[in-house]
Every structure is written in C-alpha cells, then in structure tokens.
Amino acid sequence: MKILIISGFLGAGKTTFIKEMVKRCKGEFAILENEYSSLDIDSAKLTDNSDKSKINIWEMTEGCICCSTKGDFATSVLTIANALDPEYLVVEPSGVGMLGNVIDNIKQIEYERIGLLAPITIVDGYNFSSRFDEFKDLYINQIKFAKTIVVSKMENTDLSEKSDIETFLKGINDKADILVQHYKDMPDCWWQQLFLKDYDGNIIQSVKKSEDFFENSDSAEDFETLSIENMGMLSPEKLIIILEMMLRGEFGDIVRAKGFLQAGGQNLQFDLAGTKYSVLFLENEVSSKSVFIGKNILRQRIRKYFFENSEYVKIRSYSK
Template sequence: MKVLVISGFLGAGKTTFIKNLSMKTGKQFAILENEYGAVGIDADLLKDAGMKNIWEMSSGCICCSKKGDFAASILTIANTIDPEFLIIEPSGVGKLSKVLSHIKKVEYERISILSPLTIVDGESIDKYRYEFGEIYDDQILSAGQVIISKLENSPSDVVQRAVENIRNINPNVDIVSNHYLTMGDDWWEDILLKLHDGTKLVEPKDEEDESGFDSLALEDVSISNPSRFILLLEDIIRGCYGNIIRAKGSLALKGDVGLRFDLADTKYSVITDDDVSSSNIVFIGKDIAKDRLKKIFIKKKRYKVVKNT
C-alpha cells in the first residue's frame, strides 16, 4: 500500500485536487479523511464524485489528539482492505511534519510513503502566514511538492510573488505555479511513483507474466447469496469484468454449507460442498476489472465508512 498525504491549509482545494488526481490517473483510492469538526463535508463531496472507500476521522486532529486512532486506522486499512493507494487528507490546521512522523511509525515492507503534496491558496499566503505562522510554514517545509491554487486568472507578477513567498519558507521544494489541470500525464503519474525520500518507484505490472496474462487472488471473501454469485459468473463469461478465461475457488456460506466453482472460457460449474471452510478465489485473464471484483467480494470490509468520534 502506497500512502500519499495531500496537505494544505483550510480552503486551499485539497478535496478538488484529489478528485482530479483520480480522474487524471484512472486510479481508485482509499481515502482517510480528517475533518476537524464533527461533520464530514469533504467526505460527502468525495462520495458524490463516486469515491466510496472513505474513512472519516472527525472531531480532532490526526497530528495530535487523534494520533493513536490515526496510526491504528492506517494499519487496519493496510491489513484488511489493502488498497494500492491510500490518500490521507489531514485537517487544514494540522502540522504535516507530525502527520508524516506518525505514518513512519507504522511503515514497513507493505506500507510505503509517497512524497507529500501541499496545496497552497496563492491569494492567502501572506494572511495565513501572519495569522498561523508555524503551522502554516510547516506544511510547506515538510512537502515534497507545493502546488499553487487559485491563481490561474492572476497576472504573472502575482504568481511570481507567490512562488517567492514559498521559496522564502522552503528554498528546495518543487513548486507548481501553473494550474495543475494544465500539467501533462507524466506529472500526474509521477505523483503516485515518487517516494518521500526522493527515489522513484518502478511501477510493476501486478502479478503479470511474460505471456501478458494477469491474475487476481482474493482471500476471506464473502458473497450475499448463491443466486447472486451465479449471476456474477454469467457476467464474467460475457466479458463484463475483463477477458477472464479462468476462475476457480471456494465460498463458505452460512449454515455450514459451501460452494466450489470452476470457470474456463465460457463454461462454468458450481457444486455444493459441506467441507468448505474457507473462501478463496482466483481469476486469470487480461484487463481484469480488479477494483470492481474486490468491491463485490470484500464489500463489507472495504467500503464501510467509519467515523471515529
């Protein structure tokens, strides 16, 4: 799981940026949203944009009062949902350095931290630096890249002054002064490849071999009822989930009853088996719709919105 922190002071445009990052890269994200108040407004906006895998932590800041719950939430997401990417959107009034420090405490071989981003409202740099000083500067000092927002219609001298203000805080940070929607595809993709230490990931093709075939293996899955599962198999052989040429596995159902299934090309078989004790499945093919299949089989764990109060 790769963790990307998208920071920024209140009203900088973090939530809008996350929606555009998903659209530009074609990636689905798990999102850990920290609302300082008790009502998750930003989470609702993300859900309206089609993002359902959202964890909410409200009524506190993950850099201080909620730091214990925050670290536990990251490990829970990694060990149960295990998404490719987890985006963390901290409260706009928290210190980015502390958020990163808490993540590093739970970093291990399955959790890597990407270079953090800070969105800066170019119109409010002077105001917020004066009013919030250390907290505001920390978000720029701890960022791997600063993206200036809300100056797309401003004259070049105003944009340059914003760049200089940021440079005065952090002389070495990468700054994007053009509106991010004008950036090329490589820039968007690099956001999901650059690690916090400056090195760059080599994007592997997940479980893909030289033949070009791909696979998806899922453990401890669940399905609501056998009839729905049969409909799913019908959709698979019709190509609704990619070009899946082979699938097999077992499903433990309620009442000490289980199913074993086998699918090859356009044919499948399903039999009941009282000895089934685990639910594991594998799909083999090309262009497999992995996110959609995961949503079906691990929906209860993956897409439940959790509110920590």
C-alpha cells in the same frame, strides 16, 4: 501499497486536486479522508463526475488522523492494505492537521508492503497572505514537510504575485518543488512523477510500466491478475448471482476466477473458467482468498461485491 499524503489548509483545494489526479491517472486508488466535522461533504464532491470505477473512499469523522486517533488511523491504513491492497492510498488529512505528525504516524507502520511517497501540500495563494499570520505554525508545518507544494487559486494573478509567493514558500522550504502554474495545465509526465518518488527522494521502480499508468495505453495484451483475501458474503445465493454477472462481463473480461470464501455461515469453493462456473459447499472452515484473471478488470467493483459481509472498517465503494 504506496501512500500519497495531500495536505493543505482548510479550503486550499485538496479535494479538487485529487479529482483532477484521479481523472488524469490510470492507477488504482483508495482515498482515506479525515473530515473535520461529522458531515461527509468532500467524498460526495470527490466522486461527482469522476471515474468511480477506481476509487474507494474511507472517511474518519470522529477524530484527527494526525493526533487523537493515531491507533484508528494506523488500523485503517493496515486494513486498507490487507483488505483491498490498492496500488495507491491517497491520504487527505483535515485542513487543520499537522503534516509532520501524519508522516510520523505512517512511518511507524511502514514495511515492505507499505511505502510513503513524497507528500504534497496545496497552498491557497489567494488567501495565503491573510491567513498565514493567524495560523502560522500550521502553515509552516504543512509547507516544511512537503516535497511538492502546489499553489492553487492564482490562475488569474500576474507573474509578479506568483513570483512573490514562490519566493516566500522557498524561504520556508527551499528543497520542495513549487508549482505556481495551475496544475490542470500540467502535462501527464508531471502527474506521473508524483507517484514515482518516495519520501526520501528515491525513484520508485513502479510495478507497472510508466506508459501504462495513464489512459490510452496500447499495452493491453497481457492478462491482468487480481488477488483478494478476507472477503465475505451474506449468502451462497449471492455468490451465484455474482458469478452469473461475471459471465456477462459486468466485472470486465474475466476468463478465470477461483477461490474460497464464507457466505451466510457456509464455507464455499468457487471456480469459473470460460463460460462455466461451479460452487461447492465445504465441511471444513476455509481461509477466504480468491484470484481473478482477465482484461480490463473492474477491480473496485469486484471488491465491493466480495466484501459485502467483511468485518473490516466500514467502506463506501463507488463503482460502475
């Protein structure tokens, strides 16, 4: 799982940027948000008119992931990695969060399955000059630790204004890539490179071919595989309903599925092949794990149903 932090001051446009990113990219995302208040606003905005089949959203509303809830943040990241194991976890810190601290917290839990991508900071070019002096330390931290700086809300300004803010930002961080052109005008290759460079600047060898990262890929002949662990259901009957749905194509073109799980206190083994499936009740306790093979697999939809009774962190799943 690769982690992409998208930082920025309050109102900079982080959520709007993420919406565009999800729309433009084919990669599978989970999104960990840190709301400054207890009201869940950004997740509703994020899923409005976006491709909900490939997004999972966690909200952390009781504290800041960069400071007071370090333990909860680390636990949430590890839970997402172990329970869903998405290709990419997008972390959207609060607008008043120090990017450097968020990076430090993720660095503490990095290992071979979790890697940090080059962080992005969104800068509100329209309000930057009026807010910088008041929140100087915060702005400098978010700019200094970014590897890519995207200037938003300047599509209607002239070239001299864009040049001025670019020069100012380079004075704080001359190593970052700075984009003053509106990101919606950028080609697919620009969006792709955001996921191909780690925090230290090394090029990542993606699990998928780069041309598979975007929609309209022609390389769909190979079967996909989805493996999940630690899932659970409320009842054995629910598993049967889900397997029937799978046969009807409601989770993609699944040609093979098998695994073990606990449902309603029962230990079950299931097997699906072609147009038939079976469910067996087992006496011994099982370790919940399963595999799904097919094409155009709706991964998040499968996870939503198979994690119905999971003990993991509360998740809001948005699926087709």
